[in-house]
Amino acid sequence: MINLSEVYKMRDKLRKWREENYRNSEQIVDVGEELINEHASKLGDDVWIIYEQVMIAALDCSRDDLAWSCLQELKRQFPDSHRVKRLAGMRLEALERYEDANKLYDSILQDDPTNTAARKRKISILQAQGKSSEAIRELNEYLEQFVGDQEAWHELSELYINEHDYAKAAFCLEELMMTNPHNHLYCEQYAEVKYTQGGLENLELARKYFAQALKLNNRNMRALFGLYMSASHIAASPKVSAKVKKDNVKYAAWATSQISRAYQMAGRGKKENKCSVKAVEEMLESMQITMS
Amino acid sequence: MGEVELSCLAYAKMYLHASQFPRCSVNGLLLSSSPAGGAVCITDCVPLLHTHLSLAPITQLALTQVDAWCSQTHQRIMGYYQANACVSDSSPTPCALKIAEKIFEQCNNAVLLMIDGEKMFPGCRVPPIVMYERKDARWALKDKHTIMLRQWEETCSIVNQLFSSGDQALLVDFDSHLDDITKDWTNQKLNAKIMELVSPANGNV
Numbered sequence: 001m002i003n004l005s006e007v008y009k010m011r012d013k014l015r016k017w018r019e020e021n022y023r024n025s026e027q028i029v030d031v032g033e034e035l036i037n038e039h040a041s042k043l044g045d046d047v048w049i050i051y052e053q054v055m056i057a058a059l060d061c062s063r064d065d066l067a068w069s070c071l072q073e074l075k076r077q078f079p080d081s082h083r084v085k086r087l088a089g090m091r092l093e094a095l096e097r098y099e100d101a102n103k104l105y106d107s108i109l110q111d112d113p114t115n116t117a118a119r120k121r122k123i124s125i126l127q128a129q130g131k132s133s134e135a136i137r138e139l140n141e142y143l144e145q146f147v148g149d150q151e152a153w154h155e156l157s158e159l160y161i162n163e164h165d166y167a168k169a170a171f172c173l174e175e176l177m178m179t180n181p182h183n184h185l186y187c188e189q190y191a192e193v194k195y196t197q198g199g200l201e202n203l204e205l206a207r208k209y210f211a212q213a214l215k216l217n218n219r220n221m222r223a224l225f226g227l228y229m230s231a232s233h234i235a236a237s238p239k240v241s242a243k244v245k246k247d248n249v250k251y252a253a254w255a256t257s258q259i260s261r262a263y264q265m266a267g268r269g270k271k272e273n274k275c276s277v278k279a280v281e282e283m284l285e286s287m288q289i290t291m292s
Numbered sequence: 293m294g295e296v297e298l299s300c301l302a303y304a305k306m307y308l309h310a311s312q313f314p315r316c317s318v319n320g321l322l323l324s325s326s327p328a329g330g331a332v333c334i335t336d337c338v339p340l341l342h343t344h345l346s347l348a349p350i351t352q353l354a355l356t357q358v359d360a361w362c363s364q365t366h367q368r369i370m371g372y373y374q375a376n377a378c379v380s381d382s383s384p385t386p387c388a389l390k391i392a393e394k395i396f397e398q399c400n401n402a403v404l405l406m407i408d409g410e411k412m413f414p415g416c417r418v419p420p421i422v423m424y425e426r427k428d429a430r431w432a433l434k435d436k437h438t439i440m441l442r443q444w445e446e447t448c449s450i451v452n453q454l455f456s457s458g459d460q461a462l463l464v465d466f467d468s469h470l471d472d473i474t475k476d477w478t479n480q481k482l483n484a485k486i487m488e489l490v491s492p493a494n495g496n497v
Contacts, residue, residue, distance in 0.1 A: 023315075130378050164346055164386060189344075196348040206349075221470045226349045266473040279478075282360035 007039045011046060018053050025060035028053060033066060048077060055087055059094040067091055082108050086117050098125050116146060123155075132163060150176060157189070166197045184216035188223045195230055200239060206230045207251065221262065228255035256284050296403055296423065297333040297440040300447045301486050303419070305479065307451055308463045309339040310375035310407050316342040319388070320465070321358055321395075322371030322405065332401050334371060338477065339465035345374070346387040354466045355394075361478060369395055371403040379409035382422055389431060396426050404431055414452070419444065450489045459485050 010031050017028060032054035040047050055070035071091060074084045085108055092101035102125060108118040119142055126135035139156045143149065157172035173190040180186055191209035194202045207230035213223035234240060235248035263280050302322060309318050320339040324332070338361075340354045355369075362368055372395055374388045384392070384406055392404040404424040411420035423439050424431040441447065454460045462482040469477040 128378075130381055161344055161346060192344065192347045192349050196346070198348075221473055222350060225353050225470075229349055229353065262473060278364060279357045279361040282364065 002039070004042065007035070007042050010035050010039075011043060011050070014050055014053060015046075018049070023060070025057035028057035029061050029063060029066065032057065036070070048074065052083075052087065056090065059090055062094075064091070064094070067094070082112060082115060082118070086121060089118070089121055093121070093125060093128065098129065101125060116142075116149070120152070127159075132159060135159060136163070148179075150179065161193065166193050169193050170197070182216055184213040184220055184223065187213035187216065188220055188226065191223070191226055191230075195226065200234065200237060203230050203234050203237075207234065207248075211251075219262075224255055224258055224262070228252055228259060231255065259284065295331065295438045295440055296401075296425075296434070297331065297442065298421075299333065299335045300443070300450060300490050301483065302334045302337040303421075303441065303447055304451050304454065304486050305337050305339060305463060305482070306373050306375075306405075306407060307412070307420075308454065308460045308482075309342075309465060310409070310412065311455075311460065312463055312465075313342040315377060317345050317375065317377040317385075318342045318465070319345050319372065319374040319391075321355075321369050322373055322403065323358075323362060323367045324370045325365075325367045328368065328399075332370070332403075334403070336367065336483075337373065339463060339479075341467045342465060343467055346385075350466070350470070351391065355391075357466075368399065370399045370401065371395065371405060373405040373407060375407035375409060382406045382408040382410070384424065384431065392424075392431065400426070402426065403434070446490075450486065453489055454486070 013031055014028065014035070017024060032050060035043065036047065036050060036054060043050060051070045051073050055067045055074070058064070058066040058070065068091070071084070071087060074081075074087065078084050085104060089101045089104040089108075092098075092104065102122060105118040105122050108115050119138075123135050123138050123142065126132075126138060136156065136159050139152060139159065143152055143156065146152065153172050153175050157169045157176070160166070160169035160172065170190060170193045173186055173193060176183070176186045177190060187209045191206045191213065194209065195206040207227060210223045210226035210230060213220050214227060217223075231248040231251035235245050235252060240248075259280065306320065309320060312318075318339065319341055320337050322334045323336045323338065325335045326333045338354075338358050340358075341350065344350070358369060372388065372392045374384070376382060376385065384404060388404060388406070392402060396402040402425075406422045406424070408420040408422055411418055419439075419441055421439070423434040425434045426432075459482065462479070462485065464475040464477050464479055464482075466477045469475050
């Protein structure tokens with residue numbers, strides 16, 4: 001027999017995962033299924049949002065049985081809800097019944113043209129069908145109306161990156177950096193895109209934004225390595241002035257020392273990552289030689 | 293080009309990598325510890341990324357580090373694998389072709405391996421892989437009959453055992469290593485577990 005505090009612990013776990021938007025669907029199904037099957041009565045009004053959360057996780061794990069029963073409970077409690085209708089649509093998507101899902105979403109939009117959730121599901125269907133250019137077009141249209149939707153801007157940047165349209169991806173990330181100046185991940189992704197575009201100007205921008213990401217979070221290893229690589233490439237370029245070369249050699253050297261330090265701390269006491277530590281040391285050594 | 297052999301270790305880790313990130317495209321490098329010029333055998337693999345496969349910096353970084361590790365361990369990079377997020381499309385992406393080209397520059401019997409997501413279900417009788425080789429300046433489909441997967445049923449059962457024991461969670465790819473550098477992208481621990489499962493009756497796999 002499980003006691004009340006255990007039930008609340010499980011409920012709180014689900015809430016944490018919900019609030020932080022984790023997609024650990026197998027865990028959610030594990031915890032959530034037990035909660036709703038055995039302890040639904042102890043959850044109060046939380047039970048409905050938990051049904052929703054478990055249903056979506058169940059779809060992610062191909063547990064249509066569980067998704068179906070959650071959906072039934074929600075339909076019974078909220079018979080005319082658009083939010084529940086969208087969940088029904090997601091189930092159809094999981095079954096690859098895209099036409100039926102689209103019909104459902106279209107009916108929501110007829111009732112309520114500002115329903116962003118339904119519009120985003122329609123775009124997701126295009127992505128699932130591999131229709132990236134249409135998805136991009138629809139997402140652009142969506143963003144013209146809902147220009148503050150961060151999630152959508154990020155999704156669009158990902159779509160552009162997949163299509164190798166780096167200039168447009170950079171534009172999306174610029175929007176995100178403007179509205180989220182303290183987010184080190186956006187800075188670092190922007191820097192990666194600039195680095196990929198290549199050319200001296202882009203490399204310098206990349207280096208600056210890797211540095212910015214590090215300022216915001218000094219443990220971002222991608223930013224640290226990125227700083228090292230962009231500075232090294234700039235220093236090795238025949239087109240730069242002696243001063244620029246000297247500065248970048250300095251930046252690269254600083255990055256090297258930070259990287260070595262980080263790996264030494266990581267390697268302490270752990271025999272198993274000796275190989276990765278050694279590989280980094282070799283790499284740093286070999287790149288030093290090509291730079292001088 | 294002739295036969296290419298794919299070891300249980302390499303296959304298992306690729307499969308585990310694709311399974312660990314079902315919603316992402318994943319990629320990695322194929323390694324060989326057999327001498328160049330002899331029979332072509334993919335003896336191991338290094339799982340690389342599950343995000344932003346087409347962005348340069350991390351890919352370059354990973355290639356350099358794996359290269360360094362290979363020279364320390366007498367292996368060489370001889371191929372590239374990728375599993376697309378979109379299960380119904382297992383054709384090589386421009387990014388896959390680009391990286392495979394780079395590898396081909398250093399290794400003239402390089403292979404490009406695409407994982408076919410549609411065949412990754414329990415009980416599938418066919419290996420979920422499609423292999424390409426360099427022929428006449430392009431990447432051409434390799435004849436299925438020249439791809440050797442010794443003891444295929446054994447390999448499948450080993451993969452199943454890894455899932456049931458929960459050991460599939462041990463797999464670390466380069467992306468995960470960058471998120472936490474105490475994690476080992478050479479996967480020594482997982483390699484040992486797989487080799488344990490391989491060795492009893494089978495000798496070399």
